[in-house]
Amino acid sequence: MTSYQEELLTSLTPDILIALDRDAPESLGSQLRRRLLEAIRSGALRAGVRLPSTRALAAQLGISRPLVVDAYAQLVAEGYLSVRPGARPVVLAYGGGAAAADTPEVTASEPIRFDLRPAMPDVAMFPRKAWMQAVRLVLNTLPANALGYGDLRGSPALRDALADYLGRVRGVIADPSRIFVTSGFAEGRALTCAAFHARGVRRLAVEDPSYSDWTSVDKAGLARLPVPVDADGMQVGKLPGSGAEAVFVTPSHQFPIGGVLSAGRRQHLVQWLRDQDALALEDDYDAEFRYDQAPVGALQGLAPDRIVYAGTASKTLAPALRLGWLVVPPDLIGPMTAELRRWSEGPPRIDQDALAELMVSGAYDRHLRRMRRFYRDRRNLLLSRLREVLPGLEVEGAAAGLHLTLRLPREIDVAGETALLARLRGRGLSTEGLARYSATAIGPRRLFLGYGRISESGIEQSVRLLGEALAAYQGDRGGTI
Numbered sequence: 001m002t003s004y005q006e007e008l009l010t011s012l013t014p015d016i017l018i019a020l021d022r023d024a025p026e027s028l029g030s031q032l033r034r035r036l037l038e039a040i041r042s043g044a045l046r047a048g049v050r051l052p053s054t055r056a057l058a059a060q061l062g063i064s065r066p067l068v069v070d071a072y073a074q075l076v077a078e079g080y081l082s083v084r085p086g087a088r089p090v091v092l093a094y095g096g097g098a099a100a101a102d103t104p105e106v107t108a109s110e111p112i113r114f115d116l117r118p119a120m121p122d123v124a125m126f127p128r129k130a131w132m133q134a135v136r137l138v139l140n141t142l143p144a145n146a147l148g149y150g151d152l153r154g155s156p157a158l159r160d161a162l163a164d165y166l167g168r169v170r171g172v173i174a175d176p177s178r179i180f181v182t183s184g185f186a187e188g189r190a191l192t193c194a195a196f197h198a199r200g201v202r203r204l205a206v207e208d209p210s211y212s213d214w215t216s217v218d219k220a221g222l223a224r225l226p227v228p229v230d231a232d233g234m235q236v237g238k239l240p241g242s243g244a245e246a247v248f249v250t251p252s253h254q255f256p257i258g259g260v261l262s263a264g265r266r267q268h269l270v271q272w273l274r275d276q277d278a279l280a281l282e283d284d285y286d287a288e289f290r291y292d293q294a295p296v297g298a299l300q301g302l303a304p305d306r307i308v309y310a311g312t313a314s315k316t317l318a319p320a321l322r323l324g325w326l327v328v329p330p331d332l333i334g335p336m337t338a339e340l341r342r343w344s345e346g347p348p349r350i351d352q353d354a355l356a357e358l359m360v361s362g363a364y365d366r367h368l369r370r371m372r373r374f375y376r377d378r379r380n381l382l383l384s385r386l387r388e389v390l391p392g393l394e395v396e397g398a399a400a401g402l403h404l405t406l407r408l409p410r411e412i413d414v415a416g417e418t419a420l421l422a423r424l425r426g427r428g429l430s431t432e433g434l435a436r437y438s439a440t441a442i443g444p445r446r447l448f449l450g451y452g453r454i455s456e457s458g459i460e461q462s463v464r465l466l467g468e469a470l471a472a473y474q475g476d477r478g479g480t481i
Helices: 003-011 028-042 054-061 065-077 128-141 156-170 185-198 215-219 263-275 330-341 349-361 363-389 414-426 456-475
Strands: 179-182 203-208 223-230 246-249 279-283 307-312 324-327 403-407 446-450
Touching: 028 065, 054 065, 128 349, 128 363, 156 179, 156 307, 156 324, 156 349, 179 185, 185 215, 185 279, 185 307, 185 324, 185 330, 246 263, 263 279, 349 363, 363 403, 363 456, 414 446, 414 456
Parallel strands: 203 223, 203 246, 246 279, 279 307
Antiparallel strands: 179 324, 307 324, 403 446
8 A cells, every 4th residue: 555545544534532652661552452441431432433444543643553453353352342344443332232321221202293393393494595595605705804703792794684674574673782693592591581680680470381491590590480371461460469570471472372462461561661670581483474463563662671582593494593683672781791701602603694694685584475375374274174173172372473272172181181192192293282381370271283394284184183082082981081
């Protein structure tokens, strides 16, 4: 083999962190075997990792190939490596192929055939061509000095585009200096709660039911105070007696019930914010998708000095982009910036500028118009099939978003809801019930049926399965599904 061929072979195989001491009394071969064994036992070399070939590792370490051959052979004999002719060695699980004692057992879940989970977009509709064009344009025009860390608040191009877009489409009062780009809503909520705490907030009113994961709120040191919701959104009349100093709301499409915060309650909430010198976090998670009524403006437009507005590209484009944004009151810019420095350098700059290009060019608006028609057709089919199969059940929150709420028969309690969901899951249908989002909510049990990522044929079969499961429940006097 020529020196060029050896160099090429080495360049095509991965390196491995191995240090040999040529001045030690222990032989190089013994050191190599011991270092590899320590890496496997410590977990640095995990099961399934492919090691360099004998020739490549010898070249990397500057030792003879027979030393590597012998070290690998010993580890194969002891059950730590597996080799096949012509292939690189593969690390086996520590202990001759048995799983380590502290390795969690992984069990295969039942496959999901019909995905009716709420608030899930159809990621297959991601505008790949438009996104690639935007990324290509950004790469061709972005100056080299823009490839550094940049402003923690996010790309200037995206913050400018968001200020224009949110003002035009959502009625948000947003100057680019007040916009923070985040890695999705979860980071935005965590950042906001930390900033609230820095401002002295300790008690946060939250809708009941609402999101199931409150880890970031709890870690920020905020106590959650549940406030009931109904068809008109959060019952804000209960805020004055709650002791809350801030509030988290989804006013445009309450999650998960689906109601819209009424005009009267909006005014009442804004007045409470001013009277109590309180703050609010508004999650506008799917407001772009409205079908049967005029768009409802963001609550932030009524009190921009009191409300942190949160939006995201997860529903409009895809969760994998990990792009969200906050529009913050002027008084919170300092605390928000200080908290941001503690944990984030922000999302990738190139992706931010690509999203800005989509917005400025009009491609984002065109995609949204196409997706509104797409989701409206799916929603209409789901409503039609529910009316045919389950005509006696009431539907809520169907005017907007990517899911609707189905009120279950009165005789179904929490245990019945759980059993119904388990039966559906056993037949490949995945959806969620009220118990996932509240342990205290009163009133009828509910299922939340998402139509974002399910096909038309899937909708037909899902409603049929749902009808069969409910009929089995009602037909069983013992109430067992």
